[in-house]
Amino acid sequence: MITCFRRCALSVLALAAAVSPLAAAAQDKPAPISESEVRTHIAILASDDFEGRAPGTSGETKTLDYLAKTWASYGLVSGTNDAATPWFQPVPLVERKPYAHRFSAMRGSRTIRIDSDAVILASKDTQGQARGEPLFVGYGVAADGTLNADVAGRIVIMLSAEPKFEGAAKLPSRREREKLLAEAGAAAVLLTAPDGMSWGAVRSALGSGSMRRASDDAAPPISGLLRADALKALLRPAGLSPAAAMRQAGEPGFAPVSLPVTLDLAATTSVRAFDSHNVIAKLPGARPGSGAILLLGHWDHFGICRSEEAEDRICNGAVDNASGMAVLLTIAERLARSAEMGAPLDRDVYFMGTTAEERGLLGAYHFADNPNVPLDQILVALNVDTVAIAPKGAPVAIVGRGETGLDEIVDSIAIAAGRTVETGTEANAFIRRQDGWALAAKGVKSIMAGGSFADMALLQAFLTTVYHQPEDELTDATPLGGAADDANLHVDLVRHFADEAKYTPAATGD
Ligand SMILES: [Zn+2]
Known part of the structure; x- marks a missing residue:
């Protein structure tokens, strides 16, 4: 209401000013x-x-x-x-909204306890599943930007941060790396949660559904995200801490690490x-x-x-x-x-x-x-x-x-x-x-x-x-x-x- 009064008052002033020769110049520049x-x-x-x-x-x-x-x-x-x-x-x-998923991790006959809220999974089609030993690929690419492993049929765990190698030129973005992995036949791509973002924000971004352009819909059969504690639990059997894994992944000669764990993933997703x-x-x-x-x-x-x-x-x-x-x-x-x-x-x-x-x-x-x-x-x-x-x-x-x-x-x-x-x-x-x-x-x-x-x-x-x-x-x-x-x-x-x-x-x- 105050705004209205001020505006009305101003427009009266503007009208009054219209008789002055300066009016045109003044009106060229609105408030x-x-x-x-x-x-x-x-x-x-x-x-x-x-x-x-x-x-x-x-x-x-x-x-x-x-x-x-x-x-x-x-x-x-x-x-x-x-x-x-x-x-x-x-x-x-194309939108995919995860409905339900199953995620289990075993080391030999022992179950590795991972909170089910610590993982988000979605399938490319309505139903999808993958089973096997996961491969930790770091950034997924070598310093020349090409994939750093044969990922056909594998469950891949990849860092979502932008890759940084000393002296390397522009490397593919997370999205581009996911696409490369999908095209190379990865059975599943599990990303680490992005840094500097709360898990709640990650859930809003990906848990509530992923979207892709229909013209650019290369996705692995299963995509997912791992909260920090889930990543930690999966790296531990290989003797790796998340910090050590990150550090090694940034070294030029990094070789992907197979994690001695059996993952069993299944997801049901609505696709629209x-x-x-x-x-x-x-x-x-x-x-x-x-x-x-x-x-x-x-x-x-x-x-x-x-x-x-x-x-x-x-x-x-x-x-x-x-x-x-x-x-x-x-x-x-x-x-x-x-x-x-x-x-x-x-x-x-x-x-x-x-x-x-x-x-x-x-x-x-x-x-x-x-x-x-x-x-x-x-x-x-x-x-x-x-x-x-x-x-x-x-x-x-x-x-x-x-x-x-x-x-x-x-x-x-x-x-x-x-x-x-x-x-x-x-x-x-x-x-x-x-x-x-x-x-x-x-x-x-x-x-x-x-x-x-x-x-x-x-x-x-x-x-x-x-x-x-x-x-x-x-x-x-x-x-x-x-x-x-x-x-x-x-x-x-x-x-x-x-x-x-x-x-x-x-x-x-x-
Ligand atoms: Zn935003």
Whole structure:
């Protein structure tokens, strides 16, 4: 109500100012985006009514509807560039939800006690099973990126962390390694739980179901995850501790270790193929053909992520990533308003909400493989994810610093806006964990700039508590100062990059 009063008062003032010769100049620049504008959109997207925005649920329908209608209300048009599928790009997915599993580990005739909650198993088809001695393969690949063992028919235990070998160039990601193992005929692939993530978050991510693109559905007959205590119990008969196993796995001459244990795995899984969607809006520029700027963020989250007996079953994803989508809406509103007020941008600006980021950047990869805008026309991609972390006035970090040649521009625009700049590259630890990676991997200049990745202690405090849990909800304490700052920073960034006179992409070979 106070907001309404202030807005009304401001618009009266704006009307009064319209008689002054300065009015036109003043109106070229709408007021900065406020915390309350960001909050309004988060409150809707992260409400229980949207059921946690899981792909393929009624939460998806509501989310897509809200995003497209809000963008359209600002004057944006469909950005799919395809009259047959306006606004929404179908993304064919296959979802697997584990129903039940059996997991037993024997050493000779003795049972190794492992808590059944410490293992998550899913089958590729409705039913799957595997039996045998597991092979601990470390990262699964040698320093040249090829598989380090013959895994045909084997139950493989692999580290989920990114492989690091001294001197080795870029090694395949966890997903790529899983795919290599599946193609090589592994009977089962059991991953260690990722570091720095609570088991609850792991369960939300994989226990509630895995998703793959229908076009990229190579999976072993059984996939699973092992909690730290389960891994420890399986390594012990080989005389290995988890720490020793990790250390050996990182050594260049590492050889996989067969564990003297018999595992018996069986899983029943519900398998569903369906179309989810990326939503794409466009603010047409005044000079078509001069290239495009893409802003993106993921609209999806984990939906109903806890069993029936839980008090709160919905993973609302207020910070992750209702906050980013809220910011993309406010940016679109400001840019569309200044275009209407006679200051159109030269270049087209696309706004994309991607699906299934939480399931492995699936919507972003689908777009990168089937782009509605040719990728070589996208001069800059700016991803906005998890922005409600930092307080107002936080420094600006860049995920992707040093990779695109854009750093100096971003830094100077941030400084001009009164922000300080974090010039370290710590934030690059997240480079493969965000949608922009799908585009960067295909050569698009892609960064994530803002306050959330500037202070690792603050970010870790989020990642190790409410992240991917039902507690990621909008509260009075949710910090939105940094989100509003980042929204305004992106308005400035787009104004720069979408202006032909201000930004000319460097020639190839840069
Ligand atoms: Zn997430």
